Amino acid sequence: MNPIRQSLSLPDIQLSYLEWHQGEKPLLLLHGLADHGLVWSSLGDYLSTDYHIVAPDMRGHGDSSKPETDYKFASAIADLSALMDHLGWETTDVVAHSWSGKLACIWARQNPQRLKSMVLVDPIFVWKMPSFLKLTFPLLFRVLSSLQGMGPFTSYESAQAKAKQLTQYKEWTPLQQQVFQTGIEQKADGSWGSKFTIAARDRIFAEVMLVPGLTAPVATPTLFVQPDRGVNRFDSQLKPYKKYLTNLRLCPIPGNHWPFLSAPDTFNQVVGDFLQPRKE
Numbered sequence: 001m002n003p004i005r006q007s008l009s010l011p012d013i014q015l016s017y018l019e020w021h022q023g024e025k026p027l028l029l030l031h032g033l034a035d036h037g038l039v040w041s042s043l044g045d046y047l048s049t050d051y052h053i054v055a056p057d058m059r060g061h062g063d064s065s066k067p068e069t070d071y072k073f074a075s076a077i078a079d080l081s082a083l084m085d086h087l088g089w090e091t092t093d094v095v096a097h098s099w100s101g102k103l104a105c106i107w108a109r110q111n112p113q114r115l116k117s118m119v120l121v122d123p124i125f126v127w128k129m130p131s132f133l134k135l136t137f138p139l140l141f142r143v144l145s146s147l148q149g150m151g152p153f154t155s156y157e158s159a160q161a162k163a164k165q166l167t168q169y170k171e172w173t174p175l176q177q178q179v180f181q182t183g184i185e186q187k188a189d190g191s192w193g194s195k196f197t198i199a200a201r202d203r204i205f206a207e208v209m210l211v212p213g214l215t216a217p218v219a220t221p222t223l224f225v226q227p228d229r230g231v232n233r234f235d236s237q238l239k240p241y242k243k244y245l246t247n248l249r250l251c252p253i254p255g256n257h258w259p260f261l262s263a264p265d266t267f268n269q270v271v272g273d274f275l276q277p278r279k280e
Contacts, residue, residue: 060200151193
């Protein structure tokens with residue numbers, strides 16, 4: 001089933017989202033930094049028979065608005081809450097990748113009645129970050145695979161050549177190609193680059209430094225998806241999740257930081273199996 005592109009007008013932005021609406025059970029899919037809702041295409045198709053699925057392009061990403069300021073977690077959570085209200089959802093299961101995994105933890109801590117369960121896919125930045133790490137941001141921007149594809153590039157062909165070198169697109173499957181093509185655009189000066197903006201990148205990183213993700217126990221049933229080539233490879237990285245998420249299940253799987261792109265069949269089954277008891 002192909003998702004339908006929808007748009008919701010909020011007071012300060014237009015929120016674009018993909019919707020699969022065969023089933024009825026609400027499911028919200030949140031992408032990571034520099035990605036967009038289509039990364040969930042395989043999972044959306046896999047679960048669409050039983051679920052009403054929505055995958056938004058978070059503010060600053062994809063086809064949603066790109067404000068110059070206000071990339072606070074509170075604003076992103078307000079966007080998602082307004083989207084749920086628009087859909088008539090009181091509560092939902094949430095699948096959240098990477099940076100949005102921290103957002104989901106904050107949301108579950110602040111407003112637990114809205115999240116029935118969480119699937120955290122190789123989440124990052126769960127702690128408040130020491131201010132001295134800001135000095136390393138330029139290096140991070142150069143080496144993080146999710147940000148190397150931002151551009152600018154002189155042509156579409158050069159952007160594509162770079163994309164084929166990035167971790168999330170290494171196999172260059174039809175799904176990976178579609179995700180790449182949907183996330184890139186030609187700029188006013190003729191160059192090519194990501195729809196994700198520098199303003200969003202800089203301000204999201206600044207917010208990540210200021211706001212801790214887990215500071216108190218959270219009882220929301222949670223699946224932690226741990227790819228064997230992801231970023232969470234050591235027990236020390238799992239300690240805050242084990243400490244604060246009181247209903248936590250860990251699930252190692254094959255794949256890189258983007259298992260829904262690198263090992264989608266296994267990923268889809270793992271998520272579906274976790275959600276199934278809640279469906280019944």
